[in-house]
Structure formats: C-alpha cells, structure tokens
Amino acid sequence: xxxxxxxxxxxxxxxxxxxxxxxxxxxxxxxxxxxxxxxxxxxxxxxxxxxxxxxxxxxxxxxxxxxxxxxxxxxxxxxxxxxxxxxxxxxxxxxxxxxxxxxxxxxxxxxxxxxxxxxxxxxxxxxxxxxxxxxxxxxxxxxxxxxxxxxxxxxxxxxxxxxxxxxxx
Numbered sequence: 001x002x003x004x005x006x007x008x009x010x011x012x013x014x015x016x017x018x019x020x021x022x023x024x025x026x027x028x029x030x031x032x033x034x035x036x037x038x039x040x041x042x043x044x045x046x047x048x049x050x051x052x053x054x055x056x057x058x059x060x061x062x063x064x065x066x067x068x069x070x071x072x073x074x075x076x077x078x079x080x081x082x083x084x085x086x087x088x089x090x091x092x093x094x095x096x097x098x099x100x101x102x103x104x105x106x107x108x109x110x111x112x113x114x115x116x117x118x119x120x121x122x123x124x125x126x127x128x129x130x131x132x133x134x135x136x137x138x139x140x141x142x143x144x145x146x147x148x149x150x151x152x153x154x155x156x157x158x159x160x161x162x163x164x165x166x167x168x169x
Contacts, residue, residue: 055135120165
C-alpha cells in the first residue's frame with residue numbers, strides 16, 4: 001500500500017509541476033525498472049523561491065489522507081485543519097476555522113492568484129459565509145481536504161470553483 005501511495009503522490013506532483021496543458025509526456029516517467037522490481041521515481045521539484053514552499057510540500061505529502069470533521073492531523077483532516085498545519089510549517093500562524101482564515105488574509109482578485117495563496121468558497125460571497133478553504137497550486141488547481149467520504153486531493157476550478165481569494169502575510 002505504501003508503494004501505491006508513493007506512486008499516486010509522484011503522479012500528482014508530476015502533474016502539478018508540469019503545469020496546465022503540458023500533456024502526459026511532461027509527467028513521465030513515474031517509475032522505472034530496477035533491481036527487485038519497479039521503483040517510484042519522483043519528478044524534480046521546481047522551488048517556489050518563496051517562503052510558502054514548505055506549506056505546499058506539507059499539504060502535498062498528505063494526498064490520500066482521509067477527511068475527518070474537525071480533523072487537524074496528523075493523518076485525518078478537514079479543510080481548515082490541513083491549511084492551518086501546512087502553513088504552520090512555513091512559519092505562518094493561521095486561525096483554525098476557514099472563515100477566520102479568510103479574515104486573516106489579504107483579499108486579492110482571482111487574476112492575481114499565485115502558488116501558495118488560499119482559495120475560499122462562500123455561500124454569500126463574504127467572510128461570514130465561508131465554508132471551505134484550499135491551497136492554490138497554480139494553473140487553476142488547488143489541494144483540498146474536500147468533505148466526508150473523500151480524501152485529500154488536487155482539484156481544479158473546473159470541478160468546484162472558489163469565489164474568494166486571499167494571500168497570507
């Protein structure tokens with residue numbers, strides 16, 4: 001099971017690093033034959049050149065972890081618990097609840113999004129209606145702990161589009 005999880009993480013990292021529209025060739029190879037059978041080959045990681053890289057790495061390391069209401073780790077998460085713990089690794093203190101996390105960010109327009117920003121969903125378009133948060137990865141993709149019955153995953157705006165955006169620090 002650990003080998004499979006490693007392969008899944010490698011595949012997601014490859015897709016995230018390849019960028020939008022890069023196609024499958026940009027992500028290959030994910031495994032290569034070696035002594036004792038196939039082994040996972042992780043893609044080279046392009047540094048963000050920014051202090052939020054540890055937050056993104058931490059969140060990505062938890063791909064496939066299960067969702068749990070009120071989950072704040074180390075292996076079960078809700079959306080704001082994952083974000084809080086990830087940003088803690090980058091030295092950024094965030095509140096525990098998604099609406100409070102939104103209030104703790106600088107509001108930015110969608111066109112200004114960059115890797116490491118936070119994306120939020122609000123029923124009324126204001127902080128009082130925020131019910132979900134995720135870490136923006138670039139290329140209209142984000143990592144999230146979505147809801148009960150699902151696991152931490154990378155999703156795209158085409159699946160579930162956020163309507164509020166914030167930048168930490």
